[in-house]
Amino acid sequence: MQRSVSIKDVANLAEVAVGTVSNVLNNPDRVSNRTKEKVLRAIDELGFVRNDAARQLRAGHSRTIGVVVLDVGNPFFTAIARAAEDAAEAHGSAVLLGDSGQDSARESHYIDLFQEQAVQGLLISPVGNILDRIDNLRERGIPTVLVDRRADESRYSSVSVDDDAGGYLAARHLLDLGRRRLAFVGGPLHLAQVAERLAGARRAIDNTPGATLEVLDSGAQSVLAGRRIGDSLAARDKAGIPDGIFCANDLLALGVMQSITMMNGLAIPDDVALIGYDDIDFAASAVVPLSSIRQPTEAIGRSAIQLLMADLGNPGHKHQAITFTPELVIRRSTAGPAAPAEQHTEAPALSN
Structure with missing residues (x-):
């Protein structure tokens, strides 16, 4: 040989x-x-x-960065991972991607695996409270940045979007159209991002006399979960069907749209105005172009890598919590055929 x-x-x-x-x-x-x-x-x-393995032994870490996302099948997270990969490459590093599938045990497995691989650092969209694990990683020389979740900047760095403001923006848009029987579709409801979007929607409802908000726990954030919710709504008497639906992400909204329009004969937006969240590429090309709350995926991924690189080998590093403002994108699913094809509105600043 x-x-x-x-x-x-x-x-x-x-x-x-x-x-x-x-x-x-x-x-x-x-x-x-x-x-x-x-x-x-x-x-x-x-x-x-x-022989990078030998170099890794000498340096004590590899040139790789671990990235753990909630659902790699969601284009929102794949877009963030791709942006992080591009930014890491510019620093001479590579990305290892793990999909927790919103499962805390699987999330823990990936954290252990990346620690064994001696990654430079970790980007993670956590399922639950993993602050103890992050502390443990830092003690072992592996800094961590939370992605799509705000952190206390006195302890950690994070990159997130103001989901409370995004939820308010989505529900406020439906209310401004005159819709009063709203439904929120999302799940699991304990997931921080879902809970914050729901809280923002409730703020909008509380400020509008005569408006109601029904919460429908989808249990997951997939197209199939959205179709199940759509089927359950379409089975009701017409008076019991919401006139406005806010879905916690676009995959759920696309599933609801498929169910109520293609299989159950309801019209969007005439019978039901529908809005999603994330503004994935599929939203604009849906059968009825989907209104959505846009998140800056490229900026999220790039900023997370920048924060991580600033932390590497720098014990005196000052942590940062970067929070982006979401943006309302209006399309046919709420605006109707006479409205402009696409409009953009930023969320208003929140008062304390």
Whole structure:
């Protein structure tokens, strides 16, 4: 069996010291362009592949960043992961992605796995309260940034969106259309993001005389869960069907839309005005283009990596809690055919 090419082989072919090859690989700014070109030609000719495991043992960590999301099947989280991957690549790091599936045991498994892999740091959208685990990781030299969840910046860094404001914006839009029998579709209700969107919707209802809000726990945030809710609503007498529905994400809204329009003959927005959350790509191309609350996925992923990189190897690092403002995107599912195809409105600032 042919032995693997070593760094010494590269040095011999390039007629340089082993330390020079190491600098080309790890500190290229210390090497002249002429010498660097010689070493890179030797690497290409020999087919040299660096032994990153050995480098990791010396450094105490890898060049990878662990990312744990709630649902990799949700385009919102895949967009954040992609933005984080692009930002990490610019820093010479790579991303390892884990899907907790909103399961705390599976989430814990990924945290353990990434700790065993000695990742540089961790980005996580937590299922529940994992602050003790984060403290434990930091003690072992693995900083963590919470994503899509606000944290106490005296202890951790986080990147999130003001979901209470987003929930208010969605419900307020339905109320401004004259809808008064609203339903909120989301679940599990204990999930922080869902609970905050519901709280914002309730604030809007409380400020509107004669308005009501029915809460329908979907148990999950998938298209199938939305279809189940849609079927249950369509089975009611017409007087019992809400005239406005706010779904905690776009996948649920698309499922509700499929059920009540394609299988049960209700019209959107004539019978029911429908709004989702996240503004995934599929929202604009739905059978009835879906109004939604837009979250800046690219900025979330990029900012999370920036916060993590600022924390690496910096014991005196000052944590930050970055909170983005959501934006209302109006399409046919609430506006009707006579309204503009798409309008954008930012959430109002909240008073304390």
